[in-house]
Amino acid sequence: MxxxxxxxxxxxxxxxxxxxxxxxxxxDYHDPAHMGFGNLRVVNDDTIAPGSGFGTHGxxxxxxxxxxxxxxxxxxxxxxxxxxxxxxxxVIRPGDVQRMTAGTGVRHSxxxxxxxxxxxxxxxxxxxxxxxxxxGYEQVSVPEASKRGKLALVGxxxxxxxxxxxNADARxxxxxxxxxxxxELPLPAGRLTYVHVARGSLRVNGQPLGAGDALKIRDxxxxxxxxxxxxxxLVFDLKP
Numbered sequence: 001m002x003x004x005x006x007x008x009x010x011x012x013x014x015x016x017x018x019x020x021x022x023x024x025x026x027x028d029y030h031d032p033a034h035m036g037f038g039n040l041r042v043v044n045d046d047t048i049a050p051g052s053g054f055g056t057h058g059x060x061x062x063x064x065x066x067x068x069x070x071x072x073x074x075x076x077x078x079x080x081x082x083x084x085x086x087x088x089x090x091v092i093r094p095g096d097v098q099r100m101t102a103g104t105g106v107r108h109s110x111x112x113x114x115x116x117x118x119x120x121x122x123x124x125x126x127x128x129x130x131x132x133x134x135x136g137y138e139q140v141s142v143p144e145a146s147k148r149g150k151l152a153l154v155g156x157x158x159x160x161x162x163x164x165x166x167n168a169d170a171r172x173x174x175x176x177x178x179x180x181x182x183x184e185l186p187l188p189a190g191r192l193t194y195v196h197v198a199r200g201s202l203r204v205n206g207q208p209l210g211a212g213d214a215l216k217i218r219d220x221x222x223x224x225x226x227x228x229x230x231x232x233x234l235v236f237d238l239k240p
Contacts, residue, residue: 152175
């Protein structure tokens with residue numbers, strides 16, 4: 001079963017410094033029909049104006065993944081990441097994937113420090129397998145060649161080279177598709193699949209999707225990605 005979620009049907013909030021589209025209920029946008037899909041809770045398509053960002057704020061009991069499309073996102077947190085002497089620089093750019101485990105509680109900030117270039121990124125929240133985890137942070141860089149015409153695993157509950165480790169029963173894939181590039185994958189029985197087109201366009205199981213569109217997939221044996229036009233796509237394998 002395929003369920004289309006059009007980009008124009010998402011929640012939208014423009015705060016001036018932040019232009020945000022919500023695929024699921026978030027902040028002041030509430031729609032009981034769109035509270036999440038499986039253990040995927042948030043897909044926010046955010047553009048931060050130059051020199052602006054999210055001030056320090058707190059989270060808990062959530063796996064938070066950031067995926068940058070354009071610009072750079074500077075991150076600082078209460079674990080020391082993004083600060084002098086911290087374990088990680090805390091800056092992510094196109095091709096980078098960042099995972100923050102909020103766990104028992106973490107405070108962080110995210111800023112676009114460019115004076116003239118917006119930062120466009122996807123903010124993804126996935127429910128963890130259990131509450132009360134130790135807060136954690138990880139970032140990886142995924143080469144474009146790994147995603148060209150195919151799906152690359154960029155987030156997994158198993159420790160996999162080139163992917164962030166998720167404390168959740170979920171896998172995240174990213175791919176770039178253009179022209180004749182095509183991928184067909186079997187889908188595991190009893191799982192949910194969520195496809196989000198970050199930019200460009202392509203066909204997913206015959207369904208045309210444009211930038212910001214998403215497709216919820218249940219009880220299908222195969223995933224087919226084809227007919228891309230400068231498409232960048234994220235695919236989630238999710239716990240029902």
